[in-house]
Amino acid sequence: MIQQERMTVVQQEKIAKNIYELTLQGEIVQDASPGQFVHIRVSDSFEPLLRRPISIANINKESREFTLIYRAEGRGTQSLSQKQIGDEVDVLGPLGNGFPVDAVPKGGTALLVGGGIGVPPLYELSKQLKARDVRTIHVFGFATEDVTFYEEKFSTLGDTHYVTVDGTHGTKGFVTDLLEELTPEFDTFYACGPLPMLRALENFYPEKQGFLSFEERMGCGIGACFACVCKTTDKVEKDYVKVCSDGPVFAKGVVKL
Amino acid sequence: MSNISIQLPGLELKNPIMPASGCFGFGREFANLYDLSKLGAIMIKATTVEPRFGNPTPRVAETPAGMLNAIGLQNPGLEKVMSEELPWLERFDVPIIANVAGSLLDDYVDVAREISKAPNVKALELNISCPNVKQGGITFGTDAVVARQLVEAVKAVSKVPVYVKLSPNVTNIVEIAQAVEIGGADGITMINTLVGMRLDERTGKPVIANGTGGLSGPAVKPVAIRMVYEVYKAVEIPIIGMGGVTCAQDVIDFMSAGASAVAVGTANFVDPFVCPKIIEELPKKLDELGIESIKDLIGRSHR
Numbered sequence: 001m002i003q004q005e006r007m008t009v010v011q012q013e014k015i016a017k018n019i020y021e022l023t024l025q026g027e028i029v030q031d032a033s034p035g036q037f038v039h040i041r042v043s044d045s046f047e048p049l050l051r052r053p054i055s056i057a058n059i060n061k062e063s064r065e066f067t068l069i070y071r072a073e074g075r076g077t078q079s080l081s082q083k084q085i086g087d088e089v090d091v092l093g094p095l096g097n098g099f100p101v102d103a104v105p106k107g108g109t110a111l112l113v114g115g116g117i118g119v120p121p122l123y124e125l126s127k128q129l130k131a132r133d134v135r136t137i138h139v140f141g142f143a144t145e146d147v148t149f150y151e152e153k154f155s156t157l158g159d160t161h162y163v164t165v166d167g168t169h170g171t172k173g174f175v176t177d178l179l180e181e182l183t184p185e186f187d188t189f190y191a192c193g194p195l196p197m198l199r200a201l202e203n204f205y206p207e208k209q210g211f212l213s214f215e216e217r218m219g220c221g222i223g224a225c226f227a228c229v230c231k232t233t234d235k236v237e238k239d240y241v242k243v244c245s246d247g248p249v250f251a252k253g254v255v256k257l
Numbered sequence: 258m259s260n261i262s263i264q265l266p267g268l269e270l271k272n273p274i275m276p277a278s279g280c281f282g283f284g285r286e287f288a289n290l291y292d293l294s295k296l297g298a299i300m301i302k303a304t305t306v307e308p309r310f311g312n313p314t315p316r317v318a319e320t321p322a323g324m325l326n327a328i329g330l331q332n333p334g335l336e337k338v339m340s341e342e343l344p345w346l347e348r349f350d351v352p353i354i355a356n357v358a359g360s361l362l363d364d365y366v367d368v369a370r371e372i373s374k375a376p377n378v379k380a381l382e383l384n385i386s387c388p389n390v391k392q393g394g395i396t397f398g399t400d401a402v403v404a405r406q407l408v409e410a411v412k413a414v415s416k417v418p419v420y421v422k423l424s425p426n427v428t429n430i431v432e433i434a435q436a437v438e439i440g441g442a443d444g445i446t447m448i449n450t451l452v453g454m455r456l457d458e459r460t461g462k463p464v465i466a467n468g469t470g471g472l473s474g475p476a477v478k479p480v481a482i483r484m485v486y487e488v489y490k491a492v493e494i495p496i497i498g499m500g501g502v503t504c505a506q507d508v509i510d511f512m513s514a515g516a517s518a519v520a521v522g523t524a525n526f527v528d529p530f531v532c533p534k535i536i537e538e539l540p541k542k543l544d545e546l547g548i549e550s551i552k553d554l555i556g557r558s559h560r
């Protein structure tokens with residue numbers, strides 16, 4: 001169920017250049033699943049006016065906490081990064097449909113591919129896959145070493161490979177360069193990142209089952225305003241989907257890339 | 258407690274608050290959050306004869322205390338709205354105001370004739386002010402003669418009262434208001450969005466794929482208040498005011514300027530519970546002002 005709640009900041013830490021890890025506590029956590037997002041109002045004034053969509057990166061139902069990892073870039077996310085422990089944040093969520101964790105058979109293997117700030121939702125996914133006895137292979141691309149995060153955490157969950165465009169950390173190049181080299185064996189792939197990366201992956205693994213998480217600029221975040229629509233391929237009946245309420249995760253082949 | 262019910266042509270409003278067209282879809286998403294029967298009315302998303310996909314994305318951009326949108330009247334088309342959306346809304350005790358759009362005069366007439374037959378559609382809102390479509394829309398709203406002719410044609414077929422939604426993108430809004438009144442409009446809704454543009458800081462190109470978009474939100478409220486104030490003086494028919502409403506005080510401002518009811522648009526994205534919150538807050542605010550019936554607010558700026 002979608003709720004609006006004033007959640008409490010229990011932790012906020014800078015974990016890489018301009019990248020923050022924010023832990024919030026509240027009831028919304030109980031309904032959250034990997035790949036879903038929350039829509040955050042960072043200020044009670046009209047500046048900035050709109051909410052900001054951020055993926056849920058780590059869920060802890062017992063402590064009623066979840067973690068968001070975001071890049072402080074524009075006005076909204078910069079102001080979010082100023083929040084202190086004990087502050088309240090207006091959160092709407094959980095929103096959208098996340099990654100289907102049970103798409104991989106028990107004992108199977110999942111390939112998780114992420115790009116930059118698309119990596120965070122794959123953390124909770126990887127945790128839940130591991131809990132189901134699914135082996136995970138992580139292949140994550142970043143611009144440069146300064147903005148990488150969570151390598152150790154992912155390493156405890158499965159095979160982990162980091163790639164940077166400038167070669168300052170891990171292999172030099174794009175995730176697809178490394179995938180070409182690794183030729184991993186897997187049942188299903190899950191991906192979140194920039195559009196060119198998602199497009200490349202769909203072409204890379206035409207025979208495989210895959211799930212992709214999309215980004216689009218949003219108004220309402222709940223499916224009412226038609227801001228976030230994507231055209232679909234001929235394979236699906238609907239002409240369009242809304243990233244906020246039909247997605248952000250779609251099976252491979254649904255969204256026209 | 259003050260009485261906040263309002264009667265308007267075709268509309269028995271429990272309270273003067275309604276979500277604005279395009280900011281509430283057909284109500285389904287908000288029905289998961291609260292009981293839509295609390296609302297005074299609902300202005301549903303623009304309906305055209307055929308389904309429309311709308312404009313390419315990005316369709317929205319944030320601006321200081323506001324936003325630009327160029328959705329492009331995306332909607333499932335008249336047939337689906339009649340067979341699915343309106344029947345679904347019947348479960349709520351709330352009058353529906355159907356926003357009607359089109360490219361040609363005949364499109365408006367066709368949609369109006371059919372949609373006004375739906376039992377829960379109590380009024381039409383002719384959208385002659387959408388800035389985001391290439392044809393129709395705003396072209397009907399910027400020429401007084403064309404606007405009047407359109408209203409006459411729609412009035413001839415509609416089974417329910419017809420309100421006309423005015424565009425602020427004109428030199429003289431009073432002239433258009435008077436023209437639609439002469440054409441037989443039962444009421445006016447105003448304002449639609451103001452045409453604007455935001456540039457990407459890095460590329461210098463417009464953020465919105467359509468180039469321009471319609472500005473809405475708190476930033477436009479002073480413009481909307483001024484226009485309601487001017488139109489109230491010039492016409493006899495009632496006005497439903499909108500543009501930047503976020504709280505009960507804004508509602509009081511619009512009604513003081515001359516609106517008989519008020520619609521809330523962009524604020525639904527900022528706080529999805531904004532309409533019920535305002536409805537709850539309003540009687541208290543009126544008590545504070547010592548106003549017994551909300552009707553006493555209407556046009557008080559002019560007295």
Ligand SMILES: Cc1cc2nc3c(=O)[nH]c(=O)nc-3n(C[C@H](O)[C@H](O)[C@H](O)COP(=O)(O)OP(=O)(O)OC[C@H]3O[C@@H](n4cnc5c(N)ncnc54)[C@H](O)[C@@H]3O)c2cc1C
Nearest residue numbers: 053054055069070071073074075076077117215216217248
């Ligand atoms: C479903 C979803 C999940 C996301 N998850 C994350 C995440 O986990 N971590 C993270 O760092 N980022 C995430 N993003 C991107 C994040 O929403 C934007 O970076 C953020 O909204 C930018 O806000 P700003 O204040 O920094 O920028 P501003 O330039 O001030 O933003 C202006 C407006 O544009 C919108 N906008 C700008 N960039 C984007 C973008 N890339 N996607 C959508 N809207 C944008 C903003 O929401 C705002 O309405 C996600 C986006 C979506 C759609």
Ligand SMILES: Cc1cc2nc3c(=O)[nH]c(=O)nc-3n(C[C@H](O)[C@H](O)[C@H](O)COP(=O)(O)O)c2cc1C
Nearest residue numbers: 277278279303326384448449473474500501522523
């Ligand atoms: C995303 C969005 C979509 C809109 N779609 C419509 C529409 O379909 N028909 C219409 O008459 N007005 C439409 N509008 C205009 C609003 O109904 C309203 O007139 C305007 O936004 C001003 O009110 P506000 O400042 O409270 O948003 C839309 C506005 C927004 C922000």
Ligand code: FES
Nearest residue numbers: 219221225226244
């Ligand atoms: S953001 Fe409003 S429909 Fe998706």
